[in-house]
Amino acid sequence: MAKQMLNKETFKVERHAFTTVIDAVVEGIISSGVKAVYNYPGRPATYLIDKLKEKKEKKEKSKIDIDIQDYLPNEYVAAGKGFGSSVAGCERSLVVFKDVGANVACDHFYCLNHIGINRGLVFFIADDPSAWHSQNEEDSRGIYFNAGLPILEPFDANSAYYCTKIAYELSEITRLPFFIRTTARALTETFASNDDLKNVTIPFAKDFVDIPFDAKNRWLSIFSTVEEDKEELYQKHEELAKYFDESNLNVVKGKGRLGVIASGFIATQLENEKLIDNSLSLL
16 A cells, blocks of 8 residues: 555546535535435535436536435435445445534444545535534534544635545555545635646555455455554555645735744635734645
8 A cells, every 4th residue: 555655646636616615525526426315314415416416417517317216314324325336346435424413323434444445435524613503513524533633624615625535546546445524614605716726646556456345354354354454544544644744725815924834715815814924834
């Protein structure tokens, strides 16, 4: 895995100018060749499903061949279906639910981090700060962090598109599920079109080969393999860290000697509040 990551091939995508995260992620899903979407409904995450179904019904550009299974019994079932599609060697899949659903589905995460996947698997998770749509407030990132699974946080609409494309390619290169985490406000915000992201390159999962479903012990999380699996997971962390250290998704703004490091929508909020100037920089 390390050799493939370090000697990765890349491709460039056409420049886009999205104004909403939902539109950007939907376009990223379609252009990444996703064929199956699994969802347990709940605002704000359901906004994505609504937009995807709307596009599919309108058949924009061309017929969108995506099977959308919404209103599943719960998030555990949705995550299991996504994992099953990936392991069985089906096409790329997406699982969608809100922050509190991560608790229901988390048992899968502590196995997926060890045994891995086949085809690209991405979870789109929408947190709800201040609980505008929810029964409680939760930062779901801790769950994925504890499981050692990668999280991408778009800071605006354009970055949401690139994060989606990158997540699917890296998911197949590392054979790990990826999480795209956003918030209720980020999903309803209208962003100005900007040129912050230029010449973004996407890693390419070249010559991808499915691991057979009947491979001996490959899809089992058991005591005899857990230590080796854990060591491999840490190696993947190191390779991913190298990749994102060099990624041009990292944007520096301001010219101050004092800097602030922020990820996701909070970085955009700092900029909107006019806090980034010649005395303060933002990464």
